[in-house]
Amino acid sequence: MTAPRTRRTPEEARRLILDAAASLLAEAGVAAVQVRAVAARVGMTDAGVTHHFGNREKLLAELLRHGGRQLRDALQDVLAVWLDNDADLHALVESLHAFYQRGYGELAVALHTAGWRDPGSGMLNPVVDALHGLRAPGSSIDDTRLALAALHQAMATEALYGSGFRRSTGLTVAASNDSATPVRWWARQLQLALELEPRYEGIETAGSRWRAGQE
Template identity: 50%
Template structure:
């Protein structure tokens, strides 16, 4: 008879959240049920509840898990910039990949249930890196570097648009007569806008 596998609490929680993330990607928030997660990881329902208490708390932890995953992926993008010029394309696509994997729907569902995320500054590191790298580039091209607030505003608008894209992007495009094939062009437009912000403005006379 095979004995029960004993895992450290943090290891067990991570395994549960990774399984919940796979279910979220495959079927949206409705697919993340305690029984389904338990079956995915070979645990009992009681074991899942032991670590997270309730399904609602599991979903909240899953959203924070997604945020931590996003920050790690964005940090990896920032590290590539250390060896070359800044190109925000990978940054935009990294943001989109997370939200299109079910996290947009999860965030909306939790918000509608009354949950609010008390955290802030998830993209602070990105803003700081963009601001730091824009200055020497603008100085070398004779342009005025963008302010940190200009980059913050651009990133906030980009983040909002990319987060809502999987749920509402098609509807917003149809409202102006664009077809479904315009999704990639929408992401390209945001990349172009961010590049324009980082390029700064003309030097005052």
């Protein structure tokens, strides 16, 4: 007797498809995210996947947005801990680095090369607000945005190009393959660019201002 088919809502089906695509991306890169592979992992037909996303290119674009939403949620958690516990910037940089290491850096570059453009959702706006709240009164918020944008760009391309660019400066293979050092370096550069004190004096007040703005 054939087992009854599992009936899913469209929202459940889309979530399962995106989760499966994200797993394939993390395991083997963009090339592994194929409609047939995603369908097999979810227990669905190829037509079922395309019914929800149209084609592979649209699936990849939605996967990047899906990843962006996950990153935004993760950063909210990082910010909450950071503002409450007077942590340094290292956790923030590590979160961006870890996200793009899961294949999303490669995906972002591949989609951009193919001509896809995200109109932008301002997913890092809460980070901008939190960082800017720690700066001296009268500081330029555009400088805060540019500093964070430079960090974001570096972390997005780190997995693809970081080690090669570091070798071009004469670093050894071992040193160029060590991603922990650049993460620490970027945390320090962000601190310097924003002119923050090493222990972020006044962070409790800044944190309170940031949280108040979310209510």
